[in-house]
Amino acid sequence: MKPETLAIHGTTAGNGFGATVTPIYQTVSYAFDTAAELADVFAGKTPGYIYTRIANPTSLALEKRLADLENSIGCIATSSGMAAISSTVLSLTRSGDKILAATGIFGGTVSLFENILPRFSIETVFANAANTETFISNIDDRTKLIFLETIPNPSLEIPDIKAIARAAKKFNIPLIVDNTSATPILVKPGDLGADIVIHSTSKYINGHGTAIGGAIIDTGNYNWRNGVFTDIKNTSKKAGPLAFLSHLRNLVYRDLGGCPAPMNSFIMLQGLETLPIRMKTHCANALKLANYLNDHTKVSWVNYPGLPASDSNQRVADQLNSMAGGLLTFGLGSKELSEKFIDSVKLAKNAANLGDAKTLVLHPASTIFHEFDEQKRIEMSVTDDMIRVSVGIEHFEDIKNDFQQAID
Amino acid sequence: MKLTINGEEKQFENQMTVSQLLTVEQVKMPDMVSVEYNGQILKRPDFDTTNLKDDDKIEFLYFMGGGR
Ligand SMILES: Cc1ncc(COP(=O)(O)O)c(C=O)c1O
Numbered sequence: 001m002k003p004e005t006l007a008i009h010g011t012t013a014g015n016g017f018g019a020t021v022t023p024i025y026q027t028v029s030y031a032f033d034t035a036a037e038l039a040d041v042f043a044g045k046t047p048g049y050i051y052t053r054i055a056n057p058t059s060l061a062l063e064k065r066l067a068d069l070e071n072s073i074g075c076i077a078t079s080s081g082m083a084a085i086s087s088t089v090l091s092l093t094r095s096g097d098k099i100l101a102a103t104g105i106f107g108g109t110v111s112l113f114e115n116i117l118p119r120f121s122i123e124t125v126f127a128n129a130a131n132t133e134t135f136i137s138n139i140d141d142r143t144k145l146i147f148l149e150t151i152p153n154p155s156l157e158i159p160d161i162k163a164i165a166r167a168a169k170k171f172n173i174p175l176i177v178d179n180t181s182a183t184p185i186l187v188k189p190g191d192l193g194a195d196i197v198i199h200s201t202s203k204y205i206n207g208h209g210t211a212i213g214g215a216i217i218d219t220g221n222y223n224w225r226n227g228v229f230t231d232i233k234n235t236s237k238k239a240g241p242l243a244f245l246s247h248l249r250n251l252v253y254r255d256l257g258g259c260p261a262p263m264n265s266f267i268m269l270q271g272l273e274t275l276p277i278r279m280k281t282h283c284a285n286a287l288k289l290a291n292y293l294n295d296h297t298k299v300s301w302v303n304y305p306g307l308p309a310s311d312s313n314q315r316v317a318d319q320l321n322s323m324a325g326g327l328l329t330f331g332l333g334s335k336e337l338s339e340k341f342i343d344s345v346k347l348a349k350n351a352a353n354l355g356d357a358k359t360l361v362l363h364p365a366s367t368i369f370h371e372f373d374e375q376k377r378i379e380m381s382v383t384d385d386m387i388r389v390s391v392g393i394e395h396f397e398d399i400k401n402d403f404q405q406a407i408d
Numbered sequence: 409m410k411l412t413i414n415g416e417e418k419q420f421e422n423q424m425t426v427s428q429l430l431t432v433e434q435v436k437m438p439d440m441v442s443v444e445y446n447g448q449i450l451k452r453p454d455f456d457t458t459n460l461k462d463d464d465k466i467e468f469l470y471f472m473g474g475g476r
Contacts (some may be wrong), residue, residue, distance in 0.1 A: 068453060
């Protein structure tokens with residue numbers, strides 16, 4: 001099945017009434033007739049749900065559908081994108097280990113890696129992933145995982161996932177790719193060799209800015225039986241290729257408590273159904289807006305991977321199905337002018353989110369990056385005049401007119 | 409055709425796909441099961457197109473919590 005069809009007709013949690021939509025199983029626990037039955041479920045001898053922090057039918061339907069769309073072997077849905085990232089990283093690292101991460105990725109991820117993980121003596125090396133050679137030269141025998149974003153936000157410098165996946169394989173460590181901003185409609189990182197895919201489903205998958213959620217997807221590329229993670233290797237004796245997800249489900253995810261609310265999983269399933277058509281419109285509008293801004297005399301600079309002048313343009317063609325996503329950044333030369341622009345837009349909302357149906361604008365330096373000093377912000381490619389736009393799916397003429405009146 | 413299902417050898421008369429085996433074996437919660445086919449997890453869209461052959465090894469795995 002093609003993604004447009006899978007997104008609509010994929011797994012639904014069974015229901016006895018012929019309901020055409022996956023029901024919301026709003027329950028904490030699941031009752032069994034006999035003590036032996038529940039004991040069998042706990043022992044993994046028979047399938048069944050135990051407790052919604054571990055698994056839930058509505059969330060499982062979402063998990064199956066996401067795994068299918070990413071052409072992967074399995075998925076665990078989480079309460080947020082950050083819960084997906086923290087659970088994944090905490091399952092794969094321990095004191096003394098190192099992470100190699102791309103610079104210019106989401107600020108929340110950077111904060112987790114820089115402010116929380118060091119407390120457990122887990123160190124992160126940040127390097128520019130757009131340059132494969134220098135990036136992978138940072139791998140050493142303590143590195144346990146590599147972390148990238150398909151379209152890093154806000155740098156929008158696209159890494160060569162295939163080449164970095166090859167290096168990860170050589171060192172037998174997993175490559176984790178946050179595919180939030182591209183979604184499986186633009187790229188399935190697993191098809192390029194990535195081992196684990198992360199989503200903040202709060203963004204394009206939700207699509208309407210109505211719920212927070214995340215997902216951890218095992219693409220099936222990493223061989224946990226021969227991996228460098230002893231505890232997961234042991235799990236693989238029972239769970240086979242599902243060892244990583246099983247290790248999460250029965251330990252890290254279960255004990256950290258990052259499960260989604262069933263209601264939110266339902267909302268994400270609804271969002272998924274229209275993801276393929278929405279992504280096409282987000283990308284088409286973003287390309288038009290980038291071209292418009294590029295031609296505007298008052299605009300100092302525009303960064304959109306879909307523009308031929310972008311260093312990432314070739315990678316859009318090679319990796320992203322020739323669609324460059326719905327995010328762009330531009331500058332008006334000074335912080336004051338950029339703030340004035342944000343104050344003047346009428347249609348676009350000034351909000352710290354992306355992937356909404358509505359066009360959203362944000363001044364990253366004073367918002368999601370305010371905790372970082374200026375030097376650090378520059379390293380993260382966040383300039384003081386940067387405006388980030390999450391281009392929505394309104395009619396392009398209306399978006400353009402709004403930007404025009406706000407710039408002029 | 410001889411298949412090993414969850415470690416147990418079984419004989420089958422007819423050709424089958426993985427989807428058909430799920431029905432024949434009355435696998436519980438077929439929407440939720442993961443199928444390990446000769447050591448690899450089958451992607452769900454391949455259930456309908458994977459034809460079973462003699463000596464194939466199949467494991468039905470659930471990862472809804474519990475012992476696995
Ligand atoms: C690329 C990326 N990853 C992860 C996250 C975190 O997701 P959440 O807000 O769902 O925790 C975000 C949120 O902005 C993001 O943009």
